[in-house]
Amino acid sequence: MGILVQKFGGSSVSDVDKIKAVAKKIVATKESGYDLVVVVSAMGDTTDHLLEMAKAINGAPSKRELDMLLSVGERISMALLSMAVHAHGHKAISLTGSQCGIITTDSHSNAKIMDVRPxxxxxxxxxxxxxxxxxxxxxSYRREVTTLGRGGSDTTAVALAAALGAEACEIYSDVDGVFSADPRVVLNAKQLESLTYEDMLEMARSGAKVLNEDAVAFAQNAGIALYARSTHLPESKGTIVRPDGFDEKAKRAENGMVSGSVSHFNDGLWIEGPRNTLELLGAYTAVFIDIHRDHVSAYLNKENIHDLEALRGRLDASGANVEDLGLVSVVAEAIGGSPSLVEAILLDSEAFHPKAISTSRSRVSVVVDKSSVRELANTLHERFA
Known part of the structure; x- marks a missing residue:
């Protein structure tokens, strides 16, 4: 057998008992014959707690010092998991991102991987x-510690899988694969057995949190099969993301039915301002940016903004209007190019008093009040998924 990369999220290693359970699982994988690389996130809510402490000391901490602080969480997890593997009589070694040869841009808190020298x-x-x-x-090339933004451990795992020529990359979390919507919000959300890279990219960009957008892009470029599985349900196949993904959505499309998925953000930053607002958004990853003749509008996920209040201040000073709003998106092949489907979404959304609508080739997004996100997500899922 060849090399396999596995990644375990924070909920999978949130306490000592769960770390021991993960160690048992990866030892079994090693004993099946694979050369094994395991990427871990910080334990549970460690990153959030560290961020809270930083802001209690300084309301606007420097991004460099935040990276030095927040990178500690994953180092704690890797050392403890390595100790747990040793307890099973197997050899293991823990390595930081820099020791693995992961070279990034020098954009603190949201760096991008440029090269991997494993x-x-x-x-x-x-x-x-x-x-x-x-x-x-x-x-970074300047030898500065950097972090990759929320979900960055997924990106680490896929980048290593690509650099090592791994057979596959398995992403383990407390969710059993990818669903047609967030099952915590939409009760009749369906598990998807298989997806194309393109579908998964748009879903991740629009708020689906099972897989990180950068991770999916890396997998696509390298042709790496990407599995999303539950740590706690070993018998489940989860979801596979690959070039020829074929899922329930495709089956429905064959029968002439609209086939899509629904993603959402409960709370994000809706921005409308003059054209020079773009200069202020360059360091942030927007869900979408719409450029008009005399103004721009954009939606940002707050989870990736560590200097939120500072950004608000800069936007206010530029004359931009900033609101805390939710976002619900329907993702489906070519949906943005179908006037009848866009109109159907508009009609379904009318009762929720949408602030704005944004479309791309395979996505239609509706900006609404945060209190409307759950009901609108269920309404659109019933029709389009």
Whole structure:
């Protein structure tokens, strides 16, 4: 067998008992014959707690110092998991992102991976070690510690899988794969067995949190099969993302039915302002930006904004209007190019008094009050998914 990369999210390693359970699982995988690399997130809500402490000390901490602080969470997880593997009688070694050769841009708190030089990882695999890696982090060419933004551990795992020529990359969390909507919000959401990279990219960009957008893009570029699975349901197949993904949505499309998925953000930043507002948004990843002749509008996910109040101040000073609003998106093949389907979404959304509508080739997004997100998501899912 070849190399397999597995990633375990924060909920999977949130306490000592769960770390022991994950160790048992990865030892079983190693014993099945794979050379194994395991990427871990910080335990539970560790990152949020560290961020809260930072802001209690300084309301606007520097992004560099935040990266130094927040990168510690994953290092705690990797060391503890390595110890747990040792307790099973197997050889393991924990490595930071920089030790794995993950080279990033120098954009603190939202860096992008530019290169992976996994020589140390390869050396340790040749020694028979299970390599346990701190996700979410790397180092810039200036030798600064950087972090990759929310969901960055997914990106770490896929980037390593691509650099190592791994057979596959498995992303484990407390969710059993990818669903047609968030099952915590939409009660009749359906699990999707298989998706194309393109579908998963749009879903991730629009708010589906099972897989990180950058991770899916890496998988697509490298042709790596990406599995989303539940840590706690080993018998479940989860969801596979690959070039020829074929799922329930495709079956429905064959029968002449609209087939799509619904993604959402409960609370984001809706921005409308003059054209120079774009200059203020350059360091942030927007869900979408619409450029008009005399103004721009954009929607940002708050989870990736560590300097939220500072950004608000800069936007206010520029004359931009900023509101805290929700977003519900329907993702389906070519839906944005179908006037009849866009009109149907508009009609279904009318009762919720939408602030704005944004469309792309395969997405229609509705900006609404935060209190309307759940009901609108269910309404649109019933019709389009």
């Amino acid at each position: 020589f140390r990882v390869q050396d340790e695999l040749e020694k028979g070690h299970i390599v346990i890696v701190a996700g979410y982090q790397g180092t």
